[in-house]
Amino acid sequence: MSATTAGTVQPVSREQRGRRQRLSKNGEKWGSPVTYFIALIFIAVCLAPILYTIVGGFRTNSQITTSPAGLPNPWVMVNYADVLTSSTFWLEVGNSAIVGILTTVGVVALGLMVSYVLARYQFRGRGAIYSLFAAGLMFPLTVAITPLYILVKDLGLTNSLAGVILPQIAFSLPTTVIILVPFIRAIPVELEEAAALDGTSRLGFFFRMVMPLSIPGVVTTGILAFIASWNSYLLPLFILNDPSTFTLPLGVQAFASQYSVDTAKVLAFTSLSMIPALIFFTIFQKRIVGGLTGAVKG
Numbered sequence: 001m002s003a004t005t006a007g008t009v010q011p012v013s014r015e016q017r018g019r020r021q022r023l024s025k026n027g028e029k030w031g032s033p034v035t036y037f038i039a040l041i042f043i044a045v046c047l048a049p050i051l052y053t054i055v056g057g058f059r060t061n062s063q064i065t066t067s068p069a070g071l072p073n074p075w076v077m078v079n080y081a082d083v084l085t086s087s088t089f090w091l092e093v094g095n096s097a098i099v100g101i102l103t104t105v106g107v108v109a110l111g112l113m114v115s116y117v118l119a120r121y122q123f124r125g126r127g128a129i130y131s132l133f134a135a136g137l138m139f140p141l142t143v144a145i146t147p148l149y150i151l152v153k154d155l156g157l158t159n160s161l162a163g164v165i166l167p168q169i170a171f172s173l174p175t176t177v178i179i180l181v182p183f184i185r186a187i188p189v190e191l192e193e194a195a196a197l198d199g200t201s202r203l204g205f206f207f208r209m210v211m212p213l214s215i216p217g218v219v220t221t222g223i224l225a226f227i228a229s230w231n232s233y234l235l236p237l238f239i240l241n242d243p244s245t246f247t248l249p250l251g252v253q254a255f256a257s258q259y260s261v262d263t264a265k266v267l268a269f270t271s272l273s274m275i276p277a278l279i280f281f282t283i284f285q286k287r288i289v290g291g292l293t294g295a296v297k298g
Helices: 014-021 033-056 061-066 078-084 087-120 126-136 141-154 162-185 189-197 202-213 215-230 234-239 248-258 263-297
Strands: none
Touching: 033 263, 061 263, 078 263, 087 126, 087 162, 087 202, 087 215, 087 248, 087 263, 126 162, 141 162, 141 234, 162 202, 162 215, 162 234, 189 202, 202 215, 215 263, 234 248, 248 263
């Protein structure tokens, strides 16, 4: 009879003991401390500029000049108060919200319809069309900005929010299609056949089954489109020249030029401009990860 069979307790090595200690209360294994240390460094590098900008808005120009990296002493609220009471700031917030919401709605609606056709219909050239959308991921806006500006100008859409919304929808469609096609393709064919036997048309199947089952992907693509639209700078810079149509990124640039000597107020304006996107992304970050995971699995 072996020692193990007889109930002899085997000695636990130091490596095994350390592995057991890294287990959490839920039974999940903790990673290496080095991994967490490197992750914390990356987090600090990413958050440091944001925190510096936000805290800088609570300082005066003399404080920034005396101690650029110091904390506010005392904390000053007037910079943020001046920005929040400015009609220009809220006008630009409204323009950004309109552009972001309409862009998101257009991207999700068109992307979902295109993805449904590419995922469920069999026709000649389907693979080529899907490859064309995939190739769109490698086509940056900076390359097309000059001919795009000429096209928008010929359509008479300069200095209008529509001149920004329509190109943003077009450039966001490749990402949307690439994410949504696997979701729709993963819907069982038997489900569609059962719906057809019940007298449901393809359009009815799209609204009753495809849209609800694609919600994770729809939410993911919608969030990505909204954040990209909110932070867009190059396209509005070329299309919009009237200050009444400025979005927040253009507003930050114009405000920084107007108050170039008032660094603290510029930091306050910049902070308030980026906070909505940060909050929006923080709330829905799990949705983004979940949607992308589902797309990969599909």
